[in-house]
Amino acid sequence: MSDDAEAGGASAPLSGSIRFSLSLMMFLQYAIWGAWLPLLYPFLLGHRGFALDQVGMVLAAGAVGAIIGPFIAGQVADRYFATEKFLAASHLVGAVLVWRLAETADFKMFLWLSLFYGLIYAPTLALTNSLAFHHIPNRDRDFGRVRIWGTVGWIAAGIGVGHYLRLFHTPEGTPEVVAAAQDAGRAGAFYLSAILGVVMAVFCLTLPHTPPSKGTGQKNATVEALGEIKRNPLFLLFLIAVPVSVIHQFYFVHTAQFLSELQRNAESADRLASAINGILGVGGGGLMTLGQMAELLVLAAIPFLARKSSRKALLGAGLIAYAARMALFAYTTSFPMILLGVALHGVCFGCFIFVAFMVVDEETTKDVKASAQNLFNLVVIGIGIIVGSWFATSVVGNWATVDGAIDYRRLFSVPMWMAVACLAVLVVFYPSKSSRAA
Numbered sequence: 001m002s003d004d005a006e007a008g009g010a011s012a013p014l015s016g017s018i019r020f021s022l023s024l025m026m027f028l029q030y031a032i033w034g035a036w037l038p039l040l041y042p043f044l045l046g047h048r049g050f051a052l053d054q055v056g057m058v059l060a061a062g063a064v065g066a067i068i069g070p071f072i073a074g075q076v077a078d079r080y081f082a083t084e085k086f087l088a089a090s091h092l093v094g095a096v097l098v099w100r101l102a103e104t105a106d107f108k109m110f111l112w113l114s115l116f117y118g119l120i121y122a123p124t125l126a127l128t129n130s131l132a133f134h135h136i137p138n139r140d141r142d143f144g145r146v147r148i149w150g151t152v153g154w155i156a157a158g159i160g161v162g163h164y165l166r167l168f169h170t171p172e173g174t175p176e177v178v179a180a181a182q183d184a185g186r187a188g189a190f191y192l193s194a195i196l197g198v199v200m201a202v203f204c205l206t207l208p209h210t211p212p213s214k215g216t217g218q219k220n221a222t223v224e225a226l227g228e229i230k231r232n233p234l235f236l237l238f239l240i241a242v243p244v245s246v247i248h249q250f251y252f253v254h255t256a257q258f259l260s261e262l263q264r265n266a267e268s269a270d271r272l273a274s275a276i277n278g279i280l281g282v283g284g285g286g287l288m289t290l291g292q293m294a295e296l297l298v299l300a301a302i303p304f305l306a307r308k309s310s311r312k313a314l315l316g317a318g319l320i321a322y323a324a325r326m327a328l329f330a331y332t333t334s335f336p337m338i339l340l341g342v343a344l345h346g347v348c349f350g351c352f353i354f355v356a357f358m359v360v361d362e363e364t365t366k367d368v369k370a371s372a373q374n375l376f377n378l379v380v381i382g383i384g385i386i387v388g389s390w391f392a393t394s395v396v397g398n399w400a401t402v403d404g405a406i407d408y409r410r411l412f413s414v415p416m417w418m419a420v421a422c423l424a425v426l427v428v429f430y431p432s433k434s435s436r437a438a
Contacts (some may be wrong), residue, residue, distance in 0.1 A: 014138070015028040018135055019146060021144075021145045021208060022135065025128055025132075025203070026146060026149040026150035028196055029128050029150055029153065030150035030153040031153035032094075032157075032197050033121070033125075033193070034153065035157040035189045035190075035193040036101075036190050036291075038284065040385065041189070042186065045181075046183035050107055050110075050399075052398060054107055054396075055172070055253075056393030058111055058114050059249070060389040061118065061387065062114045062385070063118060063381060063383070064115055064120075064382075064386060067378050068384035070278065081212060082121060084131065084210055085205070087124055087131070087200075088202070088204035088205050089122065090121065090124050091198075091200040092197070094120045094197050095194045095195070095197030098112055098197060099190065099194035103135065105128075112208075122377065122381055123374060124376055127274065128150075128274075129205065130210075130374075131149070132146050133373075139358065139362065140302075141303050141395070145300075145301065145303075148296055148299040151292045151296050151299060153166070154289065157189075157196070158285045159280055159281055159289055161186075161188065161285050163286070164185065164188055164281070165185045165281060166277065166281045168185060168227075169181045169182050169185025169188075170182060170405065189285070205387055233359065234359065234363050236426075237304045237315075237360070238376065238379055239271065241356065241376065241379045241381055242387065243384075244319070244419075244422055245383070245385060245388055246387055246388035246418065247322050247415040247418050248348075248384070249324070249392050250396075251325070251345065253392045253397075254392065254406070254411060255288060255329075255342070256284030259342070260284040261280055262338060263277055263284070268322070287363050288341045291343060291349075292346075294345065294346025295345065295346035296346070297346060297348055298351065299354065302350065302352075310432055311359050312430050312432055313350065314351045314357065315426055316426055317351040318350070318352025319352060319426060321345075321352075322419035323420050324341070325345065325348060326412045326415045326416035326419065327412075328431065330410075330416060331413075356380075367394055396410075397411065
């Protein structure tokens with residue numbers, strides 16, 4: 001198949017059986033992550049009693065594993081081992097580790113488990129993308145239709161945990177009593193993730209066979225991918241992805257706690273808040289799925305947008321959404337406006353992160369695509385999260401804490417201005433046309 005056909009020209013339709021397999025793969029992949037990630041910060045800070053700096057270290061530890069893992073996984077999947085088998089083994093081990101995270105109260109042990117979990121789980125994010133790209137006949141037309149089920153999985157897990165907390169861990173009492181009960185109940189999110197991980201491990205063995213390409217030229221696929229990343233637009237995209245990942249980390253570190261406080265304070269006086277809590281559950285994670293619901297709409301529109309708009313325009317729209325979301329969190333206390341800020345997550349992810357993975361795939365040659373995807377994954381959930389976890393907690397988090405409480409205006413204004421700076425760099429330096437690697 002030619003790259004032109006793959007990028008948007010005429011091509012064979014995606015078979016129903018392959019679409020179902022790839023869609024269910026994405027559903028489980030992101031349900032595993034979405035069950036616990038948005039709730040990690042309040043679980044560690046509120047229930048385990050870790051200090052803010054310790055929470056930042058745990059978040060960064062998972063990212064350290066994510067840096068090492070892609071080099072191993074990309075090389076194995078591109079050169080030696082079928083992708084679907086590698087995914088099965090990774091998710092089985094990951095299920096054991098995330099179950100242990102639910103039961104571990106010791107900080108050092110939690111830190112080590114987080115490191116190993118990042119090493120095991122992080123590469124699977126890029127490898128599911130790589131496996132899907134391998135089997136879809138048309139990237140622009142088909143990938144969004146498959147990847148959208150990952151977002152559905154994230155939503156389902158988040159709402160499920162939200163209602164679990166509402167039904168079983170929201171007692172009558174003061175806001176402090178309710179907060180403590182919900183913080184403890186968040187352990188259930190890790191158990192759910194572990195169960196889903198076992199299901200995913202078994203299911204991966206039924207995925208379409210995706211053998212290693214064996215490659216040409218140099219033996220190390222990562223070295224070849226690094227050589228291709230040196231040119232624009234990939235180099236600039238990788239560069240911008242670091243601060244964007246830091247901004248992303250502000251959202252995932254602080255938003256669940258921010259929304260939990262908002263839900264508890266608004267529910268008794270605000271009918272809208274009470275109604276939404278009844279639909280999405282409590283604890284922040286369910287409410288955050290509004291962003292993934294918006295993401296569904298954006299991903300559904302990507303095939304059309306990819307034909308009508310340049311990659312630069314789509315990436316720019318994502319950065320504008322990042323800045324607008326943080327501005328709404330920082331400068332308004334209106335429940336509807338903050339909900340709009342949560343919904344903007346769909347544009348942030350769809351127009352920047354999702355499109356960026358598309359750019360990486362189309363700008364690299366066939367035999368290093370998995371390694372290139374893993375390298376970009378390394379930047380987004382590795383380097384960026386290490387820096388972002390430290391910056392969002394130890395630096396900005398401590399700076400924004402006034403008299404024991406977080407000043408959210410100070411906190412969220414920092415990533416807002418970072419997004420504005422990234423947008424300026426994109427507008428000035430990112431090329432308007434793709435080089436489209438052969």
